[in-house]
Amino acid sequence: MKWYPYGHDFGNAKIGGVTVLRDGSTCSCSIPTAFAKADIAAMRNLGVQVDQSNTHVIQFHEEAMAYAIGELALQQSVDVYHGRGDIQRYASRYSLRGLLAAAASLIPDTEFGLSVVTGLPAETYIKNMTLRNNIKTALEGTHLFTVDYGKTYRRVTIEVTTVVMEGAGALITYGDKSMSKTVESAVIDIGGRTTDLYVARGQVPVTDYCKGKPLGVESATQMLMDTFESKYERSLSLLEAREIMYAYASNGSVDYPDIAVYGRTVSTHILERLATEAVTQIGSEIVSFIASAWRQSDRDAVAASFKPVLHVGGGVYYFYNFLKKRIPHLSRPDDPIHANALGYCSLASRLLIRKVQANGVKV
Secondary structure (H helix, E strand, O other): OOEEEEEEEEOOOEEEEEEEOOOOOEEEEEEEOOEEEEOHHHHHHOOOOOOOOOOEEEEEOOOOOEEEEOHHHHHHOOOOEOOOOOHHHHHOHHHHHHHHHHHHHHOOOOEEEEEEEEEEOHHHHHHOHHHHHHHHHHHOEEEEEEOOOOOOOEEEEEEEEEEEEOOHHHHHHHOOOOOOOOOEEEEEEEOOOOEEEEEEEOOEEOHHHOEEEOOOHHHHHHHHHHHHHHHHOOOOOHHHHHHHHHHHHOOOOOOOOOOEEOOEEOOHHHHHHHHHHHHHHHHHHHHHHHHHHOEOOOOOOEOOOEEEEEEEOOOHHHHHHHHHHHOOOEEOOOOOOOHHHHHHHHHHHHHHHHHHHHHOOOO
16 A cells, blocks of 8 residues: 655645655645535536536545535535634544545545644644644544545545644745754744744744734635625625635636626626725734734834745735735745645655654555
8 A cells, every 4th residue: 555645734714735646746736625515416416517626525435425525515505614713623524524535636546545744723733732632533544435426435544643833834845944043934824714923943933923813814704795795785605705805816817706786796896895905904903913923122123033934825815915014024935825735745755754764664
């Protein structure tokens, strides 16, 4: 059985997965964090395309019900599970489903092993040591499941090698390896629900600077939804709201969706203005939080001694410009969404090689 290193990032908005294939190439995938029970036969009868490459459905061998994940769940269910606000979601069956669905979309083998590294937000990691063990318990084991509606079954064995603090992954991938061990490196990770700050001296976290706050892209999305409902007396679905936010973040490359209210279409200009207001408000709150957490002098210097200061996560596409005004030396990597998962995978690869050398395990 072939073992693969795997970085698992179970975000509030996206499930990120990164692995290294047999040919040595690194590949990644990102699936919206949304789960819904799926009646595939009913969907097919209604003409829903369930066999497209961007649809993800998983069913464990011992379970009667299949689950749609990502876009299909958002399109076909009014009430999806995303686990927002639930700390135990990292150690849930949903995290396992997301990991297996993402891994199965990257790795073609019907049987394989995953040596997994995953992460937790800074404050959760610091304050909840028990959760790290719970994650291992929830994810580890041999799992038999199908992602093609029962045509074939995959058998995947998972071993969680370690759980690290979010931000550590990004520094593994994009940190300056030539820097002295006395220099502090920093990461601002803005995801769907949280803004997490991570600072390390050498490879050791500096606890005073590692903080988190429940502010993220979904905060702006919720503000957009609340404002829209107040203005039009009609609520936006989560799918509609996300499409508006994606259009805003695309800088014109993605069109705003058609949103109808009592027979009339809301103009693109209004949708853009509402999204801008929401992002600006949440952006200012995030900047204020970072300035307070990383203020280093009475001259209002923020993160002045840190090098580099990396901005990662999906929030890069919404809040980078706000942060750059306050932290001029802020930088963003080429792949901000998978920055942590890439680092997790790199660490998993090192640990897997070490295990092979120690035990002679075949990979």
